[in-house]
Amino acid sequence: MSTADPTPSAGRFAPSPSGELHVGNLRTALLAWLFARSTGRRFLIRMEDLDRTAVGADQGQLADLTALGLEWDPPVVYQSDRLDTYRSIIDALRGDGRTFECFCTRREILEAPSAPHAPQGAYPGTCRDLTDAQRAERRAAGRSPATRIRADVTDFTVVDELHGSYTGLVDDFVIERNDGTPAYNLAVVVDDAAQGIDQVVRGDDLLSSSPRQAYLATLLGHRPPTYVHVPMVLNPEHIRLSKRDGAVTLADLAARGVTPERVLAHLAASLHLGEPEESVDVSTIAARFDPSELPRDPWILTATEWT
Ligand code: GLU
Numbered sequence: 001m002s003t004a005d006p007t008p009s010a011g012r013f014a015p016s017p018s019g020e021l022h023v024g025n026l027r028t029a030l031l032a033w034l035f036a037r038s039t040g041r042r043f044l045i046r047m048e049d050l051d052r053t054a055v056g057a058d059q060g061q062l063a064d065l066t067a068l069g070l071e072w073d074p075p076v077v078y079q080s081d082r083l084d085t086y087r088s089i090i091d092a093l094r095g096d097g098r099t100f101e102c103f104c105t106r107r108e109i110l111e112a113p114s115a116p117h118a119p120q121g122a123y124p125g126t127c128r129d130l131t132d133a134q135r136a137e138r139r140a141a142g143r144s145p146a147t148r149i150r151a152d153v154t155d156f157t158v159v160d161e162l163h164g165s166y167t168g169l170v171d172d173f174v175i176e177r178n179d180g181t182p183a184y185n186l187a188v189v190v191d192d193a194a195q196g197i198d199q200v201v202r203g204d205d206l207l208s209s210s211p212r213q214a215y216l217a218t219l220l221g222h223r224p225p226t227y228v229h230v231p232m233v234l235n236p237e238h239i240r241l242s243k244r245d246g247a248v249t250l251a252d253l254a255a256r257g258v259t260p261e262r263v264l265a266h267l268a269a270s271l272h273l274g275e276p277e278e279s280v281d282v283s284t285i286a287a288r289f290d291p292s293e294l295p296r297d298p299w300i301l302t303a304t305e306w307t
Pocket residue numbers: 013014015016048188201202206
């Protein structure tokens with residue numbers, strides 16, 4: 001990338017401000033920062049606040065990133081400020097006949113027989129070809145529709161730096177929920193494109209969403225980003241770490257005398273970029289960073305990690 005490039009490419013960390021970040025989120029943030037900075041990209045933060053949020057959680061999350069030494073390029077973008085943009089894109093897709101109204105409940109979808117040849121887990125197509133009269137009937141019964149994309153593929157291939165070429169399901173997924181909120185799968189694609197994000201580093205629980213998102217990006221005329229789906233942090237039962245596991249946020253750990261510097265050293269060690277007892281900062285970790293050497297397995301976090 002030349003320095004004269006008017007829209008330098010970017011990576012990002014996109015937390016949901018529903019509470020404090022835990023060690024798993026912080027490790028993903030560190031990786032997103034390392035991948036962006038080591039490739040000369042801007043590093044952006046986007047608050048994905050279309051769902052449940054907790055007052056002040058955004059500021060707490062930013063403070064935690066700062067405490068680890070992770071700097072981002074301002075401004076922090078809030079999805080709740082971008083509702084008009086999402087709506088106009090949804091309207092444009094609707095105007096192009098690329099969507100349909102779906103009145104199904106979650107349960108109806110689970111219980112519906114799957115369409116012939118439809119892959120497991122795909123939307124069964126129940127509302128795809130409803131007549132005007134059938135739609136009116138459902139509305140009259142008090143149901144409000146979600147909006148689904150009318151997909152013209154059943155799978156799509158993305159490129160992932162850790163997983164290689166990954167092909168996964170694309171079905172008629174929801175782009176606007178039945179309460180009128182733009183769906184995550186729509187907002188993430190619109191924002192990544194608008195912010196010049198061409199590298200998406202996030203937890204590998206989202207790998208299976210990436211074909212849908214990349215497909216939507218191409219429908220909207222954007223080049224899909226390169227993905228890096230990184231291994232998750234798991235608890236001793238090998239279940240995805242959550243706050244219920246206790247002592248997993250910077251605040252919890254500080255209360256036990258574990259400083260952010262020590263947390264950073266442990267995160268680096270878990271990525272084979274340092275020793276747990278070492279004094280290390282993010283620029284030292286960045287100098288050692290080699291994506292090809294990253295561990296490919298989840299990090300199992302046990303209570304003895306900090307003792
Ligand atoms: N907001 C999502 C989360 O916190 C991440 C979405 C993404 O990185 O695309 O899990």
